[in-house]
Amino acid sequence: MNGWILAATVELAGGGAAALWGVTTGPTGRRVIAQNLATSALCPALLLLSQGYGRPSYVDLALLLALLGPVGTLVFARLLAAELERERPSAWALTWAAAGLGAVVVAAVCAATAPGRATVKLLVVGALLIGGNVIASRALSGGFQGVRGG
Amino acid sequence: MTRHTAPRTVLLAAGELLAWWAGLAMLWLVLITTVDTLERIVGASCAAVGALLARAGRRAVTWR
Numbered sequence: 026m027n028g029w030i031l032a033a034t035v036e037l038a039g040g041g042a043a044a045l046w047g048v049t050t051g052p053t054g055r056r057v058i059a060q061n062l063a064t065s066a067l068c069p070a071l072l073l074l075s076q077g078y079g080r081p082s083y084v085d086l087a088l089l090l091a092l093l094g095p096v097g098t099l100v101f102a103r104l105l106a107a108e109l110e111r112e113r114p115s116a117w118a119l120t121w122a123a124a125g126l127g128a129v130v131v132a133a134v135c136a137a138t139a140p141g142r143a144t145v146k147l148l149v150v151g152a153l154l155i156g157g158n159v160i161a162s163r164a165l166s167g168g169f170q171g172v173r174g175g
Numbered sequence: 176m177t178r179h180t181a182p183r184t185v186l187l188a189a190g191e192l193l194a195w196w197a198g199l200a201m202l203w204l205v206l207i208t209t210v211d212t213l214e215r216i217v218g219a220s221c222a223a224v225g226a227l228l229a230r231a232g233r234r235a236v237t238w239r
Contacts, residue, residue, distance in 0.1 A: 088206070145205045 040066025054114025064094030095157030
């Protein structure tokens with residue numbers, strides 16, 4: 026157990042448990058937001074674990090999650106459009122807190138790895154994670170009015 | 176029947192395809208584990224196909 030794995034455990038236990046609780050309880054809008062934020066909780070944990078265990082292949086999982094998580098949320102936003110129309114769920118404080126967490130983790134892992142292609146890959150993961158979650162949150166709160174069902 | 180496209184349009188399309196290709200090829204080179212000749216060839220080919228698809232997609236969603 027080193028500091029990276031400890032940080033990942035704390036992050037998974039806190040963020041993952043909060044996301045699970047949010048997904049399983051409350052109205053639809055809250056559940057959708059919680060499943061969107063689950064990506065923001067799990068992806069940084071995978072980055073921390075890759076650093077902690079010294080396994081760069083875990084970064085690929087984080088990349089895939091950062092790419093597919095927001096896409097999944099957009100599918101939910103489309104399928105639940107009628108229901109979300111009434112609620113207009115938004116949790117901007119949580120969204121930006123999650124984005125800040127992702128930025129801090131990416132910066133820390135970048136600082137720990139030797140500069141090179143691995144750093145660029147981590148930055149790509151960070152950009153996908155933060156950008157994807159902000160866009161997905163905006164779609165859930167009805168920010169893209171021009172898009173049918175968005 | 177022959178249709179003539181304005182040189183400006185051709186240049187713009189080529190420029191856009193080149194930009195997409197460069198971005199996608201860079202992304203490929205960043206995400207692979209080891210950089211060798213085979214990976215460069217495969218990456219350049221995939222980036223070329225991706226550039227065509229990206230331009231088609233961009234044109235499909237640009238309605239404004």
